[in-house]
Amino acid sequence: MEDHSKEKQHIVSYKENFGTWLGLMLLTALTVAVSVANASLITLTVVTALVIATTKAILVAYYFMHLKFDHKLYRIMLLIITLLFSSFMLLTIVDYLSR
Amino acid sequence: MAHFVLPNSGHNYDPESSKLGMWLFLFTEILLFGGLFIVYFVYRTINSDAFLRASYELNITMGTINTIILITSSMTVAMAITALQKGKEKFAINLLWITLLFAIAFLINKYFEWSIKIEHGIFPGMEHYNGLETGQKLYFFLYYFMTGLHALHIIVGAIFIGFVIKGIQEGNVTADRISLLENSGLYWHLVDLIWIYLFPLFYLIN
Amino acid sequence: MSESLSTDLNFFQVKKGIISWLFSLDHKRIGLMYLYAIISFFLVGVTLGLLMRLELIAPGETIMKAKTYNQTFTLHGVIMIFLFIIPSIPAIFGNFFLPIMLGTDDVALPKLNLLSWWLYVIGALFALSTLVFGDGPADTGWTFYAPYSVQTNTNVTMSVMAAFILGFSSILTGLNFIVTIHRLRAPGMGWFQMPLFAWSLYATSWIQLLATPIIGITLLMIVAERAFGVGLFDPAIGGDPILYQHLFWIYSHPAVYIMALPAMGIISEIIPTFAKRSIFGYKAIAYSSMAIAFVGYFVWGHHMFTSGMSGSARIIFSVLTFMVAIPTAIKVFNWVATMYKGSIDLQPPMLYAMAFIFQFMIGGLTGLVLAALAADIHLHDTYFVVGHFHYVMFGGTGFAMFGGMHYWFPKIWGRMYNIKIAKFAFALLVLGFNMLYFPMLILGLMGMPRRYYDYLPQFTDLNVLSTVGSWILAIGLITMLVNLINGMRKGAPAGRNPWGSISLEWQTKSPPPLENFDKQPELNEGGPYNYKN
Ligand code: HEM
Numbered sequence: 001m002e003d004h005s006k007e008k009q010h011i012v013s014y015k016e017n018f019g020t021w022l023g024l025m026l027l028t029a030l031t032v033a034v035s036v037a038n039a040s041l042i043t044l045t046v047v048t049a050l051v052i053a054t055t056k057a058i059l060v061a062y063y064f065m066h067l068k069f070d071h072k073l074y075r076i077m078l079l080i081i082t083l084l085f086s087s088f089m090l091l092t093i094v095d096y097l098s099r
Numbered sequence: 100m101a102h103f104v105l106p107n108s109g110h111n112y113d114p115e116s117s118k119l120g121m122w123l124f125l126f127t128e129i130l131l132f133g134g135l136f137i138v139y140f141v142y143r144t145i146n147s148d149a150f151l152r153a154s155y156e157l158n159i160t161m162g163t164i165n166t167i168i169l170i171t172s173s174m175t176v177a178m179a180i181t182a183l184q185k186g187k188e189k190f191a192i193n194l195l196w197i198t199l200l201f202a203i204a205f206l207i208n209k210y211f212e213w214s215i216k217i218e219h220g221i222f223p224g225m226e227h228y229n230g231l232e233t234g235q236k237l238y239f240f241l242y243y244f245m246t247g248l249h250a251l252h253i254i255v256g257a258i259f260i261g262f263v264i265k266g267i268q269e270g271n272v273t274a275d276r277i278s279l280l281e282n283s284g285l286y287w288h289l290v291d292l293i294w295i296y297l298f299p300l301f302y303l304i305n
Numbered sequence: 306m307s308e309s310l311s312t313d314l315n316f317f318q319v320k321k322g323i324i325s326w327l328f329s330l331d332h333k334r335i336g337l338m339y340l341y342a343i344i345s346f347f348l349v350g351v352t353l354g355l356l357m358r359l360e361l362i363a364p365g366e367t368i369m370k371a372k373t374y375n376q377t378f379t380l381h382g383v384i385m386i387f388l389f390i391i392p393s394i395p396a397i398f399g400n401f402f403l404p405i406m407l408g409t410d411d412v413a414l415p416k417l418n419l420l421s422w423w424l425y426v427i428g429a430l431f432a433l434s435t436l437v438f439g440d441g442p443a444d445t446g447w448t449f450y451a452p453y454s455v456q457t458n459t460n461v462t463m464s465v466m467a468a469f470i471l472g473f474s475s476i477l478t479g480l481n482f483i484v485t486i487h488r489l490r491a492p493g494m495g496w497f498q499m500p501l502f503a504w505s506l507y508a509t510s511w512i513q514l515l516a517t518p519i520i521g522i523t524l525l526m527i528v529a530e531r532a533f534g535v536g537l538f539d540p541a542i543g544g545d546p547i548l549y550q551h552l553f554w555i556y557s558h559p560a561v562y563i564m565a566l567p568a569m570g571i572i573s574e575i576i577p578t579f580a581k582r583s584i585f586g587y588k589a590i591a592y593s594s595m596a597i598a599f600v601g602y603f604v605w606g607h608h609m610f611t612s613g614m615s616g617s618a619r620i621i622f623s624v625l626t627f628m629v630a631i632p633t634a635i636k637v638f639n640w641v642a643t644m645y646k647g648s649i650d651l652q653p654p655m656l657y658a659m660a661f662i663f664q665f666m667i668g669g670l671t672g673l674v675l676a677a678l679a680a681d682i683h684l685h686d687t688y689f690v691v692g693h694f695h696y697v698m699f700g701g702t703g704f705a706m707f708g709g710m711h712y713w714f715p716k717i718w719g720r721m722y723n724i725k726i727a728k729f730a731f732a733l734l735v736l737g738f739n740m741l742y743f744p745m746l747i748l749g750l751m752g753m754p755r756r757y758y759d760y761l762p763q764f765t766d767l768n769v770l771s772t773v774g775s776w777i778l779a780i781g782l783i784t785m786l787v788n789l790i791n792g793m794r795k796g797a798p799a800g801r802n803p804w805g806s807i808s809l810e811w812q813t814k815s816p817p818p819l820e821n822f823d824k825q826p827e828l829n830e831g832g833p834y835n836y837k838n
C-alpha cells in the first residue's frame with residue numbers, strides 16, 4: 001500500500017452525516033411500507049427488501065464508515081468479500097434448489 | 100547503535116495499520132453472521148410457508164423503532180468523529196454519550212420483545228414452542244440466535260465506546276490520535292449494518 | 306558488516322525468566338513458544354496414532370475397545386488438525402521470520418499477536434480437558450458430523466469450543482500478517498520484491514481470516530443444538546445434516562490450503578538457496594498462491610459426493626476441484642525447473658524439500674482420483690482417503706515444516722545440528738512414512754473402510770506392514786528431535802549465513818537481536834532470489 005498516512009484526513013461534515021441519516025430513514029420507511037402493503041407478493045418483497053437493505057448498507061459503508069474517502073484498497077477488499085460470501089450462499093443454495 | 104530504530108517499525112503508532120486491522124476483523128464478523136444467513140436462507144427455501152407464518156408473530160413496530168434507534172446512533176458516532184477531528188472534545192463526548200443511551204434503549208426494547216415471546220411460551224423447550232411445526236421452530240430459534248448474537252455485539256460495541264469516552268477525557272484520544280474512536284465507530288457501524296439485514300429478513304418477510 | 310557487535314545481546318538474552326517469555330511481545334519469542342507447544346502436541350498426536358496402528362496390527366480387538374478407538378482417532382484428528390498442522394508453519398516460522406524477511410522489527414500489531422498465542426493456549430487446555438472431564442473425549446471424528454455429534458454423550462461441547470477458540474487464534478494471526486505485509490515492508494520492497502514465503506503467508510492469511518469464522522459459527526450452532534435440543538441439523542427434529550456438512554467444509558476445505566500454502570512457501574525458500582539459482586517463475590509462484598487460495602474456496606462439496614447432495618451440485622464441485630490442481634502443478638513445475646541444471650547441495654533442508662515434492666505429489670494426485678465422481682463412490686470413507694490426506698498433511702506440510710526447522714535452525718539458535726545424523730533421521734522418516742501410508746492407499750482400493758478398530762482377515766498383511774512402518778517413522782522422529790535438541794544446546798556456532806542464502810533474514814546476526822537488525826537491511830538488487838547463476 002502506498003504511504004498515505006501523512007495525507008490530511010478528509011473530515012466528513014455534519015451535514016453529510018445528517019444527509020446520510022435522512023437517506024437511511026427514508027429507505028427504512030420504504031421497506032416497511034412495501035412490506036406492510038404488499039402482503040401477497042412474497043418473492044418480490046424479499047428481493048426488494050434485500051435490494052433496499054443493500055442500498056442502506058452501501059450508504060452506511062460509504063459515508064459513516066468513510067469508505068468513500070479512504071484508500072480504494074478498502075473498497076476492493078469489501079467488494080471481494082461480498083462476492084466471496086455471495087458465492088458461498090449461491091453454491092449452497094444451488095444444491096437445495098436442484099435436489 | 101543500540102538506538103537504531105527501523106523506519107518501518109511495528110511499534111510505531113500507525114493509525115493506518117489499526118484501521119486495516121479493524122476492517123479485516125469486520126470481514127470476519129461479516130462471515131461469522133454470514134454462516135447464520137446461509138442457514139437462514141436454506142431453511143427459508145425449504146420451509147417458506149412456515150417461515151412466513153412465524154414471522155407474523157414478530158412486532159413490526161418494535162423492530163422499526165429499533166432500526167431507527169440504531170441508524171441514529173450510527174449517525175451520532177459518525178458525528179463524534181467529525182467533532183473530534185475539529186477539536187471539539189466536549190461535543191464529541193456528548194455525542195458518544197447519546198450513542199450509549201441509544202444502545203441501552205435498543206437493548207431494553209429487545210428485552211421486552213424477547214420477554215413477550217417467552218411469556219407466550221415461544222422458546223425452545225417451552226410448551227407452545229414444542230407444539231409448533233418444524234419450520235416455525237427453526238425460524239424462532241434462528242431469530243433468538245441471530246438477534247442474541249447481535250445484541251451481544253451491541254454490548255461489546257458499547258463497552259468500546261465507553262473506553263473511547265474515557266480516552267478523550269484523559270486526553271489519550273485526540274484529533275491526532277483518533278484511531279480508537281475511528282475503530283470503535285467502524286465496529287459500531289458494522290453492528291448497524293448487520294441489523295439492516297436482520298430487520299427485513301425477520302420482521303418484514305411477508 | 307562488522308562482527309564487532311558480538312557484545313550486543315540477542316533476543317534470548319535481553320530478558321530472562323518464564324514471565325518474560327509468556328508475556329513477550331517479541332514476535333521471535335512468540336514464534337518459539339508456538340514451536341515448543343506445537344511440537345509437544347504433535348508428539349501427543351503421534352502417540353495416539355501409534356496406538357491406533359497397534360490396535361490395527363491384527364483383526365479383532367487388540368489393545369482397545371471400539372469406543373476407545375473412536376475417541377482415539379477423534380482426539381488424534383482434533384489435535385493434529387487444530388493444534389498442530391493449522392497453526393504450525395504460520396504461527397512458528399511466520400511469526401519468527403515474516404518480520405525479518407520484510408526487514409522490520411515486529412509484526413504490525415504485537416499485542417494482538419500475544420493475544421493469539423494466549424487463545425491458542427486456552428483452546429489447547431479446552432481440548433485436553435475433554436480427557437478428564439465428563440464422559441471422555443468426543444467420539445465423532447474430527448469432523449463432528451451432525452446428527453451424531455448432537456446425540457452422543459461424550460464431551461463434544463468442550464471439543465467444539467476448543468476448536469472455536471483455536472479458530473480465533475488462527476484468525477488473529479492471519480489478520481496480523483496481512484496488516485504487517487501491507488504496512489511494514491522495508492523501504493523499497495515492493496510486492497514483487499517480497500520473498501515467496503511472505504507471499505504464501507499472505508494468501509494463507511486471507512483464508513484464515515475469511516474461512517475460519519464460518520466454522521466458528523457452525524460449531525456454536527452445534528453447541529446450541531446440544532444445549533436447547535433444537536433441530537438445526539438433526540433430521541429427526543427438522544434439521545438438515547447436509548447443511549452442517551456444507552458449512553463445515555466451507556471452512557475445512559480451504560483449511561487444507563492453510564496447511565499447504567505455507568509449506569509451499571518454505572519449499573520456495575529452500576530450493577533456490579540449495580540450488581544456488583534464482584527461482585524459476587517468481588511471479589507465477591506468487592500468483593498461483595493467490596489462485597489456490599481463491600479457487601480453494603469453491604471446492605468444498607467434494608467431501609460430500611456420497612452424502613446426498615444434488616447431482617448438479619456434485620458435478621459443479623467436481624469440476625471446480627480439478628481446477629485447483631492447475632496452480633498447484635504450476636508450482637511443482639517451477640520448483641523442478643529451478644533445480645534443473647542448478648548446483649544442488651544436498652543438505653538436510655533440501656532433502657526434506659525434495660521429499661515434500663514427491664510425497665505431496667502422491668497426495669495431490671490421489672486427491673484427483675477422489676475428485677472424480679465415479680471413483681469417489683467406491684473410495685469415499687475408505688483407507689484410500691486416510692492415505693491421501695496423510696500424504697498431503699504429513700508427507701507434505703509435516704515434511705516441509707521439518708525442512709523449515711532444519712533450514713532456519715542456525716538462524717534461530719545460532720548453532721548447527723549434526724548434519725550426518727540429520728540425514729540419517731531423514732532417511733528413516735521417508736522410509737517409515739511411505740511404509741506406513743502407502744499400504745493404506747492399496748487397502749482403500751481393496752475396500753477397507755476407515756474409522757473402524759477391526760477389519761476383515763484378508764487385509765491383515767498390509768496392515769502389519771503399515772504398523773511396522775509407523776515404528777520406523779517413530780524412531781526417525783525421535784532421532785531427528787534428539788539431534789536438533791543436541792544442536793540447540795551444544796552445536797558449533799553457525800554464523801550469520803551458513804547456507805549462503807541471499808534473503809534478508811540471513812543478513813542479521815544468529816540469533817537475531819531483539820530489534821532484528823542492527824542497521825538498515827540492504828535489499829538484494831533484482832529481487833530476493835537473484836543468485837549469480
Ligand atoms: C505417526 C504418525 C501418525 C500415525 C501413526 C497416524 C495414524 C492414523 C490412523 C491409523 C488414522 C485412521 C483412523 C481410522 O480411520 O480408523 C488416522 C487418522 C487421522 N490422522 Fe493420523 N497419523 C499420524 C500422523 C498424523 C498427522 C501428522 C496428521 C495431521 C497433520 C494426522 C491427521 C489425521 C486425521 C485428521 C485423521 C482423521 C481422524 C478422523 O477420522 O476423524 N495424522 N491417523
Ligand SMILES: [Cu+2]
Nearest residue numbers: 558561605608
Ligand atoms: Cu477438500
